[in-house]
Amino acid sequence: MTDRADQTIAALRGGHDYLTSVVHGLATADLTRRSGASEWDVSQVLSHLGSGAEIGRATLEGALNGTGPRDGDFNKSVWARWDAMSPAERAEGFVHADERLVRAYEALDARAREELRVDLGFMPAPVDVATLAGLRLSEFTHHTWDVEVAFDPTAVLLPVATEPLLTQAGLLIGFLGKADALGGRHARIAVRTVSPTRSFGLDLGDSVALVDEPAEPDAVLSAPAEWWLRLVSGRHAPAHTPAEVNLKGDALTLDDLRRVFPGF
Structure with missing residues (x-):
């Protein structure tokens, strides 16, 4: 199980570094281009990933310190703050928020990667780090495609993420x-x-x-x-x-x- 967690966390790092390079290469006008998510522009996809990174880090920290998941009002406050940002603020905010989440995963020692269990609220039982990181990897990878396909109709999912995502494909x-x-x-x-x-x-x-x-x-x-x-x-x-x-x-x-x- 630790190996699966290690592989997934490494894929999160690779994905973050890649999408960060893409975001830093976008012009302001590119951020309002329609994305692969039909109801969102590129900046809204990045907002979703950035707010999700904040909520995900709070969830992970709650499991580590024993306080459990934050309530729904916390999530709403995060979403409202990101919704109020300009497209450029969403892009830069995503880079910083996702970096902090990836670093939080990378800081987990072998014991935590094996034994920590995280209550997500919507799953029948608390999940291990490999599953938690895998859910984030799925969200991150598909929304990275949503950004890329706005500029390249032949875009594919990040290769570094494909194998770990196949492993958990039956989960949802x-x-x-x-x-x-x-x-x-x-x-x-x-x-x-x-x-x-x-x-x-x-x-x-x-x-x-x-x-x-x-x-x-x-x-x-x-x-x-x-x-x-x-x-x-x-x-x-x-x-x-x-x-x-x-x-x-x-x-x-x-x-x-x-x-x-x-x-x-």
Whole structure:
């Protein structure tokens, strides 16, 4: 478990350093360009990441000092402050807030990375550091894509994050996937990714779940691992789907899968 935490924290550092370099290269006008998150401009994505970093650091500190998570009023006050910032203030504020969060993770010793448990409120039980950092990595990585795709329609997820995110892909898939999008149809899909290479199953029935690869799948999805992760998070428009993505079988189409994973 410590190894998974180490890998995830290292990916958070790599992601932070990369997005910081991107942000420092943006002109003021770039910050108000529409992002990959349809309702936000680039500065609003950075605001979301910056406010999330503040809240995440407070949550981590609450677990370390035994005071527990902050209440909803704290979160609202953070969001209100970031909402009131100018686009340039959001960009610079993100850099500083996320640096402090990453440093807080990096400061955790081996014992804390193994034994600390953090109450998030919305999970059935407190989570370990690897899971907590993984949730932040997922948010951070997909919103980094939201920033990049505003300038490059062929943008992909950060390679440093892809493998750790694949490891935890099943954590929220039942929440993100909408099984009723298939109109009562039940399909079992073999998912085969590259970069890195993985094979597993996607069960679309009364709910959506990751399972072992079925011996007789209704369809086979072959795709870069980063696109599979983007599919699950709703960042899967045809314009942003690489040519290597292939779905074989008559049970459903890529558009069916897009409906199952509408995003959030």
